[in-house]
Amino acid sequence: MKPIPRLPLPSSPAPGALAGGAACWLLALAALPCAAQVDTVTPVTPGAPVAAVAQADPGTTGADTPPAMPAAAPAPLKVDRRVARPLWEIGLGLGALNWPDYRGAAHSQTYVVPLPYVVYRGRFLRADRGGARAVLVENQRLEIDLSLSGSVPVRNQAGGVREGMADLPSTFEVGPNVNLMLWRSADNRNTLELRLPVRAAIALQSPLRSIGLISTPKLNLDLHQLAGWNVGLLAGPVFGSRRYHEHYYGVRASEATAGRPAYEARSGYAGWHAIASASRRFDRFWVGTYVRHDQLQGAVFADSPLVQRTRNWSAGIGLAWVLASSQDQVLVDER
Structure with a gap:
């Protein structure tokens, strides 16, 4: 048996990699799950051989020996598209x-x-293009993790529709997410996922107060290395519990x-x-942007006096510099 020569592993970050930790920090205000997820995370053992090939004794053929059957064509090798990346980057x-x-x-x-830039590619805890999450179940077709989101506080404006009402505190949302x-695609660069998150929302006030549940099922299309950019497109309905809608759209008699x-x-x-989001990594420099559209026509609270528009647009941009990265590396399947 003769082992195949050892292959060197890349150590520099991919030029087009999307820094999901940074992107999610910026875009969490828009409840944006960043682009693609990481399939597998395997520690890299420096110098480890990737495969070995054994040769069998072909034997001999005599006059009384039946002719040997033609050898079957070798099965196509499965291409390992994983690449080495630092365990963490900040x-x-x-x-x-x-x-x-x-x-x-x-x-x-x-x-x-x-904009803090944080990427962590652990086996269970991750902050990457899939967002900050704890991975509970993972294989090639299914991933179950914890989904995180939140909102900023709202200070009521004088003369505004909420004048005289209590300010809205920041919220934190957490719950299971099934992908x-x-x-x-054949080259592993483009993916289409169905994402099914359900999150419990908590108002960040004293004392903390539960304000119900929100679910945002969506179709998510990721296009990687599109002219050097990573592009994400997602769309889907929004559902909320009575308490969640009451928090934003309810008006007490008082x-x-x-x-x-x-x-x-x-x-x-x-x-x-x-x-729609797009991002690009230039060595140690990252840039990302997004545009979001919300449509409230047909919503159960569309007739609330606090709903002034049935359409909203929002947008954001972020720039970050990578200052340090781990010498330890892991193999990741970057879709």
């Missing part, structure tokens, strides 16, 4: 986005914030005015949303 940058106070609000705010692989009647929200369909 950096710093700047992000800016314009975002409505809440879905259906007429007022929006522009945020310019520091089903529907299609993958808050009612002549132009703002009391309103009690219901659970159910909350419209739909679509997001």
Whole structure:
């Protein structure tokens, strides 16, 4: 038996890799799950041989020996598309986005914030192109992890539709997420997934308060290395519990005015949303951007006096510099 010569593993970051940790930090305000997920994570053993080939004794053929059958054609080798990446990367940058106070609000705010860049490619805990999550189950067709999201606080404007009402605190959302692989291109670069997250929402106030559930099933198309860019497209409906909708669209009797009647929200369909994102990695520099559209027509709370628009747009951009990375590397399947 003679082993195949050992193959060197790449050690530099892919030029077009999307820094999902940084992107998700910026785009979490838009509830954007970043582009693609990582299939497998395997520690790299430096110098390990990747395969070995054994030769069998062909034997002999005599006059009384039946002729040997032709050898079957060798089965095609499965191409291992995993690449070596640092276990972790950290950096710093700047992000800016314009975002409505809440879905259906007429007022929006522009945020310019520091953008921490964090990528961690652990076996279970990850912050990458799939977002920050804990991977519970994973194979080529299915991944189950924890989905995270949140929202910024809303300060009511004088003369605005919420004048005289309590300000809306920041929220934190967490819950299970099931990703089903529907299609993958032959070169492993492009994927289509069905993502099924359900999250519990918590208002970040004192004391903490549960405000119900939200679910955002969606189709997610990832196109990698499209003229050097990673492009993500997703769209799907939004559903919320009564308490979740009441948090944003309910009006108590004590808050009612002549132009703002009391309103009690219901659970159910909350419209739909679509997001397009693009990002690119230039060695130790990363840039990413997104555009999001929300449509509330037909939502169960569309008749709330706090809904001023049935359509919203938002957008953001982020720039980051990678300052340090781990010398330890892992093999990852970058879809």
